Amino acid sequence: MTEQIDKALAREYEAGFVSDVESETFLPGLDEDVIRRISGMKNEPEWMLEWRLSAFREWLEMEEPEWAHVDYPKIDFQAISYYSAPKSMKDKPQSLDEVDPELLRTYEKLGIPLIEQQMLAGIAVDAVFDSVSVVTTFRDKLEEAGVIFCPISEAIKKHPDLVKKYIGSVVPKKDNYYAALNCAVFTDGSFVYIPKGTRCPMELSTYFRINEQNTGQFERTLIIADEGSHVSYLEGCTAPQRDENQLHAAVVELVALDDAEIKYSTVQNWYPGDEDGKGGIFNFVTKRGICHTNAKISWTQVETGSSVTWKYPSCILKGDNSVGEFYSVALTRGRQQADTGTKMIHLGKNTRSTIISKGISAGKSNNSYRGLVRMNPGAKGARNFTQCDSLLIGDLCGAHTFPYIESRNPSAIIEHEATTSKVSDEQMFLCRQRGLDPEKAVSMIVNGFCKEVFKELPMEFAVEAGKLLEISLEGSVG
């Protein structure tokens, strides 16, 4: 048994490698000049630069949040390089053939089916390699439907009115420390616009990938679903092995106008650090969506990576009858720390929200659910149901629940439930009696524990998530 465990524990991070693409990278450091250079590199209009600079000035006044149940060394923001672009971008590849083959090989190693498999899967990929979007496929098909799916840097130039109207409208510039930083230095990300009454013909997907050493990754995603439209967006990521901690502070803003629906799914598998938690990614993300009348936003996340996660995908249920959903599986092992959850802010009448959170802690990790359900005075007849379950594997880990419940409307109904338990001896006995080895048994039990969340994921993602969980749990059983 111990041998098995040792073997499994010694497992290397599968996506751990650094690919050799020549990159143009800024020297570490952050001041207004760096922001001007980022903006300049992107040929941004003046208003964008001003917006960045004002966010930067706000950020300088702000303090780093300390309330989360996580512990990490203080980040030196002057030691981070704020821009890194694959060099081959200078010539702007017109087709896949022109793309640096090294890049393509990187994706292949990661198992991202960029070319043929993409077509078979029917997914358009806006792949982000470090900070610049390299390849966008299926654009024609999307254009036909009137869907805009492009790097945000391109949208700033081509669709300034849309960007100007909605950027920072859901997550204000000074919303929090990391969001403000992102506003100042974001390099790229995705922009999606679904026109009125349109059902996006395919699932949109972005694979993030952190590559350059010491490069902070500041993605910015803006998705606008116009009235009566529908879109499903997938985000997944994995990163190569390295020694120094990397900061990732992304901002995702979703706007669901009347009767629109956005489904946002994430599988996150960034480098969690070595056995001592050294070298993993710091993932401080702000994700928020606003729902107008009858709109729906559904967040589904499977979090297995990063050394420190600080992430609360939220919904502002502004319009009457709008719906917010949050389905989450967060698995921590080794020395990982996750403080994640959601905020459901009920403003409109008859708004409904559902929160299902499954936390699995193993090794010496700490996993916290932190959530807020707020019923404002106008939230007549609103409804919330929250369920947070934690599973502990091993006696050196921690599972925590911090739900904030605030109600100011008597007709709103809130229900919150939380449980914590371990994989029971009875369950293990039953499985082993039927010939399953302990690892398979745990994996099966955990899969059952997470079923409610997995069923919300698009099919391809659900398979990937299940596999990811299985791999992540290897070596956790004892």
Add this chain to the structure above:
Amino acid sequence: MSEWLESAITRAQNLNDWLAPKRAHAIELLTQTKWPTRKTEAWRYTPLRPVERTKAGVVSGDANLSPESITGLEAIELVFVNGRFDATQSAKELPTGLLVSLGQDVDSAQQTVALNAFSTIKPERHLFGLVNDALAEDVILVSVAEGVEITQPIRISSLLSQGAESHTRVQVTLAKGARLTVIEDIQAQGDTLSTAFVEYDIAADAHLDHYRFALQTGTNVSIGGSHFNLHDKSKMHSSIVGFGSDLSRLDTDIIHAGEFADAKLNAIYLLDGKELFDLHATVEHAMPNGTTEENVRCIVADRARAVFNGRIHIHRDAQKTLASLNNRNLLMSDKAEINTKPELEIYADDVRCAHGATVAEIDKQALYYLQTRGVSRSKAQVMLNFGFINELIDLMPNAALAEWVRPIIRERFAQMEVK
């Protein structure tokens, strides 16, 4: 730091008695403490403006106050009036095995023991606990000898006259196998400020039944704490009934310092007008095999605000712990507000913990049903509210107390009509 705290510290610095070492320590911590704001987690929903603006001060001389009697209850009375121990109104004859003394009257050896025990149970993070450490003058020490069961309950009453400030402190020690019932009670007139803290040390196999009534309403600031330390196989059962005031804050801390200890906490609070009541219940499971069961129910009417923070912390060694927390809230008006946060912090794997919280209004269908049977709307409301609370009153181990508090609650419901 607030002016109020500054003046409290200055006052404390002028006091000189056997409590000096404790006081000095508290003053030192207080001078380092930041005055809580909305960003201070422990005071997030409870603004301290009523403390900053309090008109209460030290009132000396005869106040002519005496505790209300409770029918059917023959208690051993311990009475504080405006923060000072009132020997004339307090019990003079005590059953064998029970010792009650005033801190300044015992010999120095006993004082040293008491000083060392202070604040080992009450956490030092408690701002007003420190204020109490700094300002309490008369301290009552209660102890029950090994194996003795005191059948008569002890009632600690703190009485405050108009505009008075009071800081009371009691230390209760139950020796091995002892059994005791303690009632903590406050009766205050308007514009008062009080901090009332009791620390309980419950030795192996001992059993404490505890009650805390905070039924004063109006322009009062009432801050206090009941803190329990449980040793091997000890048991405690606490019942709390609170009405709100300008600011009412109660902290209960239960520490499982021994194995196989059992704690039960049932709290009810009923708020009306512009009242605020804030209950922070913390349970620390430091040792294995402990059990905790908490039931907290709250009804909020008019413009009142209720705050609840229920934290269960299971330490690494506390394997085989069973802990549960159930928090149910009823909102009766559009302007009322409930903020609740049941927290779990768990570091041991072989445990079973659960919490649940609900916020809703009275079941409209039940209300309708009663009305179709000829019960008036307001009567029906009282009935339903009462049903919601009554279960917890039934769980009170002392029948006389349950019967005493029931009509008081019923009367409260009659006031708390839906607005």
